[in-house]
Amino acid sequence: MTNRVDLLKFYSAGRFDFDGLIMAIEELVSNVDGEQLMINYTEVNEILSGTNLKRNSAHGRILARALANLIFASAHRSSAEMSKQKPSRRQIDTVQRKYDSSMKLTDRVVDTMKLPININEILFAANREWDYALELSRKNGLRHREITVTELLPTTNCPHCNVETYQIGANHICGLCGAMV
Numbered sequence: 799m800t801n802r803v804d805l806l807k808f809y810s811a812g813r814f815d816f817d818g819l820i821m822a823i824e825e826l827v828s829n830v831d832g833e834q835l836m837i838n839y840t841e842v843n844e845i846l847s848g849t850n851l852k853r854n855s856a857h858g859r860i861l862a863r864a865l866a867n868l869i870f871a872s873a874h875r876s877s878a879e880m881s882k883q884k885p886s887r888r889q890i891d892t893v894q895r896k897y898d899s900s901m902k903l904t905d906r907v908v909d910t911m912k913l914p915i916n917i918n919e920i921l922f923a924a925n926r927e928w929d930y931a932l933e934l935s936r937k938n939g940l941r942h943r944e945i946t947v948t949e950l951l952p953t954t955n956c957p958h959c960n961v962e963t964y965q966i967g968a969n970h971i972c973g974l975c976g977a978m979v
């Protein structure tokens with residue numbers, strides 16, 4: 799079973815519906831019974847091109863991180879909400895560390911008036927989710943032992959062999975002919 803979230807569903811005309819995403823993550827997490835919670839998300843690039851932000855620009859990078867951060871935060875908060883166990887030191891430390899790094903990310907957003915998308919609101923929503931996650935995980939621990947959040951990048955076919963390429967760093971490589979696509 800893949801727990802996949804298409805982010806474009808929550809984007810429209812310069813606005814990202816962070817509440818909608820939070821609800822979607824909550825629902826997804828509540829359906830995962832095992833110890834491992836894996837969430838894949840897609841379509842960051844589509845949102846970036848909709849807002850005319852380059853992925854490797856300062857704001858493009860912050861937007862990409864803000865979205866990942868919000869998914870991660872909501873996943874932790876939802877997992878803590880489901881949990882009814884004694885928290886371990888490790889769980890609390892993990893959430894604390896992520897909470898701290900989320901706050902640092904927020905500190906880096908400046909000149910908000912010029913942004914083509916509500917990055918700040920996404921970051922504040924993530925911080926609020928981390929706040930809850932921290933508070934709840936101190937009480938309940940986390941329901942899932944491992945929580946991973948991964949961006950699925952679009953795959954490309956090799957123009958020579960027409961097989962799916964695989965990604966190494968920023969490059970797509972064909973496993974048959976070795977071409978970089």
Ligand SMILES: [Zn+2]
Pocket residue numbers: 956957958959960972973974975976977
């Ligand atoms: Zn090839």
